[in-house]
Amino acid sequence: MKFFSAVFLALISVHGVAKPVEDVRIDGLIQMPSTRAFDLIGFDDDKTYDSNKVYEAINSLFNSGFFSDIDVYDDQGVLVFDVVERASIGDLTISGNELVNTEDLERGLKLSGLEIGEIYKPETLNQISQELQRQYFALGRYSAKVDIKVDDMPRNRVGISIDIDEGDTAKIVHINIVGNTAFDDETLTEDFEARETGYWNPFSSADEYAKAKIDGDINTLRSFYLDQGYLDFKVVSSQVSLSSDKRDVYVVINIEEGKPYSLNDLSLSGSLPISEDLVWQHISHAQGDTFSRQEVTDIIEKISTELGNHGYLFASVNVIPEKLDDQTVNLSYQINPGSRVYVRRITFAGNSETQDEVLRREMTQFEGALAVHSKIQASKRRLERLGFFGNVNLRTRPVPGTTDLVDLEFTVLEQPSGSIQASIGFSDDDGLIYGFGISKSNFLGTGNRLSFNASKSDEYTSYSLSYRNPYFTVDGVSRGARFYYQSSDYDSDDIEDYQLDKIGAELSYGYPISDTQSLTFSLGVQETSIDLSDDPSNESEYFVDTYGDNYDDIIASITWRDNDLIGGILPTNGYSTNLNLRVTTPGSDQEYYKASLTSEKYWNIDNSNLWLFHAKGRVSYGNGYGDSEYLPFYENYYAGGAGTVRGYSSSSLGPQNSYDDDSDSNSDAMGGNFLMAGTLEVIFPLPMVEDHKSVRTAAFLDAGNVFATSCFPVSTNCTSGVDLGEIRYSVGLSWTWITPIAPLSFNVAKAINPEDDDETDFFQFRLGTAF
Known part of the structure; x- marks a missing residue:
C-alpha cells in the first residue's frame, strides 16, 4: 500500500493533479495532542491535495522537532500520516556536584533544551558534556569528568542522569612574570589573589587555580603599572601549562613595561559652571609628579562630586592624556556639566x-x-x-x-525591629539568667521606641520600662522617659556580699547638633538603699556609718554623642564617641559625679564587610564633691571579664577591700573611681559560616584596670593613685552569634601579665542578656 501510494503521489506530482480526499488521519501520536498535529499539517476545508501540499505538511511536522520518521500514504481516499515521535525527557537527575549549585546547572541545561518535558535530542548530550567540563576546567578542576546515561521509560520517554566527578582542584605551583626589570616578582604579585603552593593559610584557597582568578590578577598587574606611570605597559601574552597528572599549574605572564611618564602640563577644558578654584582644589598632582591612573580616577570622582554638590548630578568628567616624546604627558580634565538638576x-x-x-x-x-x-x-x-x-x-x-x-x-x-523574649541563659558573671522582654524600636511604624524588660539572675532582679520619641518636635528634638527597679544581692567570690536596691525614673531630651552628633539632657530621681552583710568590709561599713544606708537623689546628666556606625548590633563601618557627665544635684542626699568617655571605630580592610579592624577605648572617672569626699562604693567601676579585660575573672581586678583581723572573710575586689580599658580586634570570617550578619569571629587584645585615686581612711589593702604599670593585658579569640532567642558569645583568652592574686578565666561565655 505504501509503495503504491508513493507511486501515485509521484504521478500526481508530475501532472499537477489535485485529488479530493474523504479524510486525513495521523497515526502514531503518543504525546503531541492531535489538534496541534493537524494545525501543523494545515490542510484546507476543501480537502483537496497535491504533492506540494503533502511535502509542505511533512516539512512542517519535521520542523517541529517532535518526529524522527514520517510516512504518508492513501488508504482508500483517506490521507494517512504515519509518524514516529521522538522520545521526551521524563526524568533528569544531577549528582556529584558540590562546587556548582544544582539550580545553576539546571538553568544552563534548560537553555540547551535539556529539561523535563522537552524532546530528547541525542546530538546535544555531547555538547552539554563538553560545556560542563569547560565550566569545571575554568574552576581549575581539570580532572573533572561528566558521565551521562540515558534509560528508556514508559510512554516513549527517557530518563537522563548526569553524574559529575568534580575531581581535585589543580594547584598553582609557580607564577612567573617575564619582562619585568623595574619591579621584582614579589612586588608585582603582592596584591595578587592567586598564590603559589606553599603559601599557607588554613582558610584560603589562594593556591587553587581558576581562570577568573588569573584574569583578575592580570588586571591588577596592569593597574599597578599604570599607577606607577607606565602608560606604555602591556601584557604581551599569558600561558597556563598543566602537568601530566592535571594537578599542577604553571602560569607565565609576558609583559612589556615601557618607561614611566611624569606630568608636564595640567589644564581644564570644556564648560565650567563653577569657580575654577573649586575644581583645582581637588587636583592633587602637579607638574613633575609621576603619572598615576588611580590618582586621576580619584580626582575625576572628586570633581564630579563637587559639581554634583552644585546641582550638576549628571556631569561628565573625562581626562584626555597627550603623551610626549620626552616621557611626559599632558593631562586635560574635560568637563561637561550638563543641566542643573x-x-x-x-x-x-x-x-x-x-x-x-x-x-x-x-x-x-x-x-x-x-x-x-x-x-x-x-x-x-x-x-x-x-x-x-x-x-x-x-x-x-x-x-x-x-x-x-x-x-x-x-x-x-x-528587618525585625521588635521582639517578645522569654529566655533562660547563663553567664560567668551572674550565673543563671531568666529574662522576659517586649521591645519595639519602631513602635507601630512611627520610629518611636517602646520596651519593657524584666530579668532575674542569682545576684540581681531588674525591671525597666522606657519610651523614646526621636522626633518629639519637627526639628528632631527627642524625648524619652524611663522607669526602673533594680535589686542586687552580691555574693560572689570576687565582690563583697551586700544587698543594693534602686528605684527611679528619669526624663530626657535630645537635641541634634549635626547629622551624627547630638546632646541629650536628662533629669531623674532615684532612691537607693543598702543592706550590709553580718560581716561587712571596713570600707562599706565606714561609708554607711558616715553617710547612712538610704539615699534620695536627684541626678542630672548630659551626654554628647557622635554616632556614625553602620550595621546595627554587629557594626561593619563607621565610628561612635560618647561623652557623659552624671551628677547629683543640690538637695540630694549624695554628692558625687561620674564622667565617662567611650569611643570606637571600625575599618573595613577589604571593602567586603568581612575583614574588619576594630578599636575601642574607655576612660571613666568619678568622685565626691561638697560634703562627700568619696564616690559611693556601690558606684565604683569594675574591671575584668567581658566588656573590659577578658581572660580575667569578672570584676576581679583593681583595689581590694579589707576586714578586721577577727573577720573570717577574704578580701574582695571593691572597684575604683578611675577606669581605663581598651580593645583592639581583627574581625575575620569563618569559611563554613554563610550568615556573617549574625555571626562574628575576632582575634583581640584587651588592656585595662581600675584604680582608686583616694582610699578610705580605714582601708589597709588600698594604694591610691594611677599606676600604668598595673594595666593588665590579655589576648584571645571571641565568637558571637545573634540567635533568635538572645546573643550568645564565647571568649577564649590568655592573661598576659597576671599578678599572683589575680583571678583568671581561660574560657568565658554568655547566653542570654541582662535587660
Whole structure:
C-alpha cells in the first residue's frame, strides 16, 4: 500500500493533479495532542491535495522537532500520516556536584533544551558534556569528568542522569612574570589573589587555580603599572601549562613595561559652571609628579562630586592624556556639566511597616530643591543609621521628557525591629539568667521606641520600662522617659556580699547638633538603699556609718554623642564617641559625679564587610564633691571579664577591700573611681559560616584596670593613685552569634601579665542578656 501510494503521489506530482480526499488521519501520536498535529499539517476545508501540499505538511511536522520518521500514504481516499515521535525527557537527575549549585546547572541545561518535558535530542548530550567540563576546567578542576546515561521509560520517554566527578582542584605551583626589570616578582604579585603552593593559610584557597582568578590578577598587574606611570605597559601574552597528572599549574605572564611618564602640563577644558578654584582644589598632582591612573580616577570622582554638590548630578568628567616624546604627558580634565538638576519627587518602597513620614523626616534633600549630591548621600546614610532596615538602595531616575528633573527612589529592606523574649541563659558573671522582654524600636511604624524588660539572675532582679520619641518636635528634638527597679544581692567570690536596691525614673531630651552628633539632657530621681552583710568590709561599713544606708537623689546628666556606625548590633563601618557627665544635684542626699568617655571605630580592610579592624577605648572617672569626699562604693567601676579585660575573672581586678583581723572573710575586689580599658580586634570570617550578619569571629587584645585615686581612711589593702604599670593585658579569640532567642558569645583568652592574686578565666561565655 505504501509503495503504491508513493507511486501515485509521484504521478500526481508530475501532472499537477489535485485529488479530493474523504479524510486525513495521523497515526502514531503518543504525546503531541492531535489538534496541534493537524494545525501543523494545515490542510484546507476543501480537502483537496497535491504533492506540494503533502511535502509542505511533512516539512512542517519535521520542523517541529517532535518526529524522527514520517510516512504518508492513501488508504482508500483517506490521507494517512504515519509518524514516529521522538522520545521526551521524563526524568533528569544531577549528582556529584558540590562546587556548582544544582539550580545553576539546571538553568544552563534548560537553555540547551535539556529539561523535563522537552524532546530528547541525542546530538546535544555531547555538547552539554563538553560545556560542563569547560565550566569545571575554568574552576581549575581539570580532572573533572561528566558521565551521562540515558534509560528508556514508559510512554516513549527517557530518563537522563548526569553524574559529575568534580575531581581535585589543580594547584598553582609557580607564577612567573617575564619582562619585568623595574619591579621584582614579589612586588608585582603582592596584591595578587592567586598564590603559589606553599603559601599557607588554613582558610584560603589562594593556591587553587581558576581562570577568573588569573584574569583578575592580570588586571591588577596592569593597574599597578599604570599607577606607577607606565602608560606604555602591556601584557604581551599569558600561558597556563598543566602537568601530566592535571594537578599542577604553571602560569607565565609576558609583559612589556615601557618607561614611566611624569606630568608636564595640567589644564581644564570644556564648560565650567563653577569657580575654577573649586575644581583645582581637588587636583592633587602637579607638574613633575609621576603619572598615576588611580590618582586621576580619584580626582575625576572628586570633581564630579563637587559639581554634583552644585546641582550638576549628571556631569561628565573625562581626562584626555597627550603623551610626549620626552616621557611626559599632558593631562586635560574635560568637563561637561550638563543641566542643573532639581528633585521632582522622592519616593520610598519596601517599607511595609514603617510609615513614610519616618523615612521622609530623615531626608536632607527636599523635593523641588536643587539636587545636591552630598545631601542625597547624607539622606541615604541617615536611613541606614535608623537600624530598621537591613539594606537601603537609592536610584536616581531622570524624568522622561526633561533634562533638569530627577526622581529619587529609596528602596529599603525592613528587618525585625521588635521582639517578645522569654529566655533562660547563663553567664560567668551572674550565673543563671531568666529574662522576659517586649521591645519595639519602631513602635507601630512611627520610629518611636517602646520596651519593657524584666530579668532575674542569682545576684540581681531588674525591671525597666522606657519610651523614646526621636522626633518629639519637627526639628528632631527627642524625648524619652524611663522607669526602673533594680535589686542586687552580691555574693560572689570576687565582690563583697551586700544587698543594693534602686528605684527611679528619669526624663530626657535630645537635641541634634549635626547629622551624627547630638546632646541629650536628662533629669531623674532615684532612691537607693543598702543592706550590709553580718560581716561587712571596713570600707562599706565606714561609708554607711558616715553617710547612712538610704539615699534620695536627684541626678542630672548630659551626654554628647557622635554616632556614625553602620550595621546595627554587629557594626561593619563607621565610628561612635560618647561623652557623659552624671551628677547629683543640690538637695540630694549624695554628692558625687561620674564622667565617662567611650569611643570606637571600625575599618573595613577589604571593602567586603568581612575583614574588619576594630578599636575601642574607655576612660571613666568619678568622685565626691561638697560634703562627700568619696564616690559611693556601690558606684565604683569594675574591671575584668567581658566588656573590659577578658581572660580575667569578672570584676576581679583593681583595689581590694579589707576586714578586721577577727573577720573570717577574704578580701574582695571593691572597684575604683578611675577606669581605663581598651580593645583592639581583627574581625575575620569563618569559611563554613554563610550568615556573617549574625555571626562574628575576632582575634583581640584587651588592656585595662581600675584604680582608686583616694582610699578610705580605714582601708589597709588600698594604694591610691594611677599606676600604668598595673594595666593588665590579655589576648584571645571571641565568637558571637545573634540567635533568635538572645546573643550568645564565647571568649577564649590568655592573661598576659597576671599578678599572683589575680583571678583568671581561660574560657568565658554568655547566653542570654541582662535587660
